[in-house]
Every structure is written in structure tokens, then in C-alpha cells.
């Protein structure tokens with residue numbers, strides 16, 4: 186799915202700004218709101234979660250529907266004879282969309298784009314756009330919401346008559362089976378864009394071959410593939426592709442909607458040394474000229490990714506992941522797109538001498554991937570499948586939704602050189618053994634195969650595994666890379682780093698026999714900034730530093746251990762609970778991005794670890 190672009194053939198109108206907003210009901214919203222001005226609305230900024238934008242109404246407690254609304258004007262002369270599309274970069278978690286009172290459609294899933302062709306529906310002059318959004322999560326949504334019991338790490342004294350009476354009395358509410366606040370709303374950009382009636386619908390660029398081992402500034406022969414999908418009454422023979430280097434200079438040309446292009450002196454995209462090309466795609470108009478033709482500029486990077494001999498190879502060189510799990514999470518914006526924060530976070534990733542992160546636990550906004558493409562930062566791209574357990578593995582509608590999410594995520598992110606691996610899910614619970622473990626394998630194996638099938642670059646596929654009984658977990662070992670979240674010394678063997686290192690090695694001895702590359706995708710300790718001790722105890726900054734020093738010393742002894750992504754880049758907000766102090770405090774940075782002691786330790790460690798060949 187192409188990101189909207191203004192160029193000689195297309196125009197993008199942003200619908201960001203301050204919209205009108207009302208909360209509505211748990212299960213529905215007034216139909217009269219869909220085609221007429223909202224009564225007594227409050228202001229709501231888009232993009233941004235609604236939760237933290239108003240203190241008169243408790244928007245953190247919303248359970249069900251809210252309604253956004255705005256008007257917009259369009260110049261008739263600009264849209265005349267054009268295709269007009271309304272696009273949502275995301276709406277969390279489910280949306281019903283109305284234009285001038287007519288329902289355009291609905292979308293389920295809160296972290297990927299969707300769009301409606303509104304050609305002939307949008308009118309010159311004023312239009313009324315109404316978007317109803319449902320924030321409810323349950324056993325059939327991704328992420329998973331609990332039904333009838335407590336949230337993730339929620340505390341309970343089940344069985345006590347008064348407590349059970351209180352649970353029955355409690356008003357209906359979201360109970361996330363995941364550890365991040367359920368920020369919701371129009372979290373990302375909303376835009377209208379035009380294309381000609383015959384248009385370029387999609388562009389896929391792949392790397393067929395490279396001269397391996399090229400460093401920054403070096404060039405060598407490479408071959409790329411391209412595949413242009415058209416829409417409307419378009420002629421594939423009318424497609425031309427010009428490859429432009431990082432300075433916009435044409436370096437190769439091709440005609441036709443699909444083909445391969447040889448580049449005799451190609452620059453490779455490398456972690457820490459990005460090089461971006463542009464595929465300038467044009468579709469000639471009906472008269473053969475560009476006059477009413479279409480065009481699209483698709484950036485891409487030339488690089489290969491392969492798992493081989495228990496190594497993760499980028500351009501044929503063994504890469505070592507240094508980084509974190511992150512969140513889209515910030516003061517006031519909630520999960521809302523904040524490009525300034527993206528730029529700030531990328532600068533901090535460089536400051537930390539890190540090279541990668543996982544989009545835990547959902548696909549992030551496209552802007553962040555674009556930034557990582559140009560900054561040479563590596564991404565593990567993850568679906569919103571978090572909080573799953575065996576009841577879900579036989580839930581067919583959920584499986585079908587999960588398939589769609591994988592297709593949509595890969596369709597959106599396929600051209601990003603920064604994306605090197607897909608994560609199907611975070612911490613599905615599947616180590617109960619017997620048929621429960623078997624049901625998980627039956628659920629995830631087709632999804633693993635689907636990801637490989639729909640990715641034109643056929644990247645590695647993984648699943649991020651929770652602290653579990655690895656001997657009964659039948660799924661993790663089948664992935665291309667074994668990604669483990671482990672908390673020895675925190676959630677178990679708490680405070681005892683000697684026992685934690687011993688236990689970690691017992692498990693690593695087991696993985697030694699599996700023959701797959703293994704990496705941490707989570708490990709960490711909650712830390713309150715300002716808490717100190719000569720012999721750092723849990724929650725102190727010294728403990729977090731000591732925790733990483735000790736655990737890292739153990740993984741350094743394993744040549745097939747290919748990376749350390751810690752949990753978390755920064756503190757982030759969760760649902761309230763006895764184990765959270767204004768959220769999860771495992772950040773090596775505070776929520777306002779100030780370094781804790783461990784950040785300085787890791788910065789020094791990572792300055793001495795190269796992107797390639799660390800354990801070659």
C-alpha cells in the first residue's frame with residue numbers, strides 16, 4: 186500500500202488538526218451523529234490518542250465508542266477528473282467511517298492503514314467527515330483483552346465472596362492482557378489524496394543480488410527486481426521506471442510493469458551506513474504523454490537479509506542486534522504519532538550506540554520506518570498479536586484476522602530496507618504441553634508460511650517467546666531466529682544475579698542443541714530513577730546496570746547468540762496495578778527520555794560492539 190505523496194500527478198490534503206469529539210455508548214453511537222454536526226462537542230487533536238487530551242471527562246476510562254467529526258473543503262477544479270481517496274494511517278481499534286452521512290465502511294485493527302475510494306462521493310465545497318471508533322479489546326481482537334478476569338499482572342483475591350461481588354459490580358471495562366495502556370483514537374495521520382483515474386496502485390522493490398561485504402562508500406554490481414501494480418484502465422506497457430541515486434541522478438532505466446535492473450556500481454544499504462535509492466515510476470497517460478499520467482517515487486535500499494549457519498547475515502555479513510523493544514508512547518500524545526519524538530528517539534538510539542529495535546507490540550507509524558531507512562537503523566516489525574493463549578489457537582475468526590494483519594503489515598512495510606525480520610506475535614502462551622502446545626503449533630505454522638509467502642523480499646520470520654518452559658514450547662524452535670524474552674533475576678530468582686546467570690546458562694545449554702540463532706528481544710529490570718544503593722537492590726539504578734553487566738557477560742560466551750534487545754528503551758504507561766508505578770519502569774531511559782545509570786553502561790558496551798562480525 187503506497188504512502189500518500191504529492192507530486193506532478195498527485196495531491197495530498199492533510200485532515201490533521203483539531204476535530205470535534207464526543208464519547209458515545211459501550212456498544213454503539215447515535216446514528217444522528219453520523220450526518221450532522223455533533224451536539225456540544227469537545228476539541229480533539231488528530232493525530233493523537235484521545236485519552237490524555239481532556240481533564241473534564243475521564244477519557245482514560247472510556248470503554249466503547251467515541252465519535253470524531255470535522256468538515257473540510259475541496260477545490261472542485263483540483264479533484265475534477267481525478268480519483269480521490271480517503272486514508273487513515275490507523276484508527277485504534279475499530280472504526281466506522283461516514284462521509285456526508287453515507288457510511289463508507291468499517292475497519293478492524295488499530296495499527297495499520299486503510300482507505301476508501303471517495304471519487305464522486307466527496308464534493309466541491311464543504312464535506313462532513315464522521316469517524317466512530319471503538320476501543321474495546323477482547324478474546325477475538327489483536328491485541329487480546331481479557332473477559333471476566335483481571336488485566337495483565339492484575340492482582341486478585343479470587344473466590345472471596347466480597348471480592349467476587351465487587352468484580353460483578355464493577356462497570357464494564359477493558360482488561361488488557363498486555364502491558365501497555367490501551368491508548369485509542371485517531372492516533373495517526375488522516376489524509377485525502379488524488380491520483381489520475383488510471384494509476385499506480387503499488388510498487389515492490391526487491392534485491393536480487395549484491396556484491397557482498399561492500400562497506401560505506403564502496404560500490405559493486407547489484408541486481409534489483411521491481412513489480413508495479415496498476416489500478417483503473419492502465420496499460421502495463423505504459424510504465425517506465427527510472428532508478429535515481431541518493432542525489433537524484435538517474436543511474437538506470439526500465440520499461441514495463443515488472444522486471445529486473447542491473448546496477449554496475451551499486452551502493453548498499455547497511456546498518457549505520459544507509460544509502461537510499463528512488464524508483465521514479467511513471468505511467469503515461471492515455472495519449473502516451475505524461476499529461477494525465479501518474480507517477481510515484483518509491484525509496485528503497487539495496488541489501489540482502491539471510492539466516493545461515495546460525496548467523497543473521499545482512500549483505501552477507503553477520504549482524505549483531507544491539508537495541509531494545511520500544512513503544513509508541515509519550516506524554517499527552519499517548520500512542521499518537523509524534524514525529525519530533527521519533528527524531529529524538531532516533532538521536533538517542535545513535536547516542537546509545539544501538540543499531541536496532543523491535544516495533545513492540547504493534548506496527549509503528551510509517552514515518553518511523555522512513556526515518557530508520559535514512560538513519561541506518563534495523564527494525565524487527567511486529568504484529569499487534571500480544572496476550573494470546575491457547576483459547577485463541579482454535580479461534581478461527583481470530584486466525585483469519587491475524588492472517589489479514591500479516592498481509593497488511595507486509596504490504597505496507599515491504600520496501601523498507603530497515604525492516605529485516607517479521608515477528609508474528611509477542612509472548613503467546615504455549616508451553617502447557619500436550620494438545621495445548623500442539624494447538625499453538627497448528628495455529629502459528631501457517632502464519633509463518635504466510636509471512637514468507639507474501640513478502641516479496643522473503644525476509645526471516647520469528648515469534649517472540651515469553652519466559653516459558655522451553656522444553657514444551659513447540660513453536661519458537663521452528664522459527665528462523667529464536668527470539669526470547671527472559672527475566673532471570675527479575676520475575677524469577679528476583680534480586681539474585683548469581684542464580685539468574687546460572688539458570689540462564691541451563692537454558693542456553695538447551696538452545697545450544699537446537700541449532701538456531703538465538704537473541705534476546707526482552708530482558709530487563711524495573712528501575713526508579715534516583716533510587717541508589719552501594720549494593721544495588723532491585724528497583725535501584727545500580728541493580729539495572731549490574732543486571733545487564735552480568736547477563737551480557739553470559740550471552741557473550743555463546744557464538745550463536747546474535748543479539749541483545751533489552752526491555753525497554755524508555756519507561757511507558759500501562760493500566761494501573763500493584764506492579765506498575767505510573768507504568769512500566771524497565772526503561773533505560775525515563776519516559777521523558779533522560780538516561781538512567783544503565784544507559785551509560787550500555788552506551789559504553791555498545792560502542793565496543795561492531796554492527797558486523799562481533800562473534801564471527
Ligand SMILES: CCCCCC[C@@H]1NC[C@@H](O)[C@H](O)[C@H]1C(=O)O
Nearest residue numbers: 364612652670672676707769771
Ligand atoms: C512470568 C514472566 C512474564 C514476563 C513478561 C515480561 C513482559 N513482556 C511483554 C512486555 O510488553 C511487558 O512490558 C514485559 C514486562 O512485564 O515488563
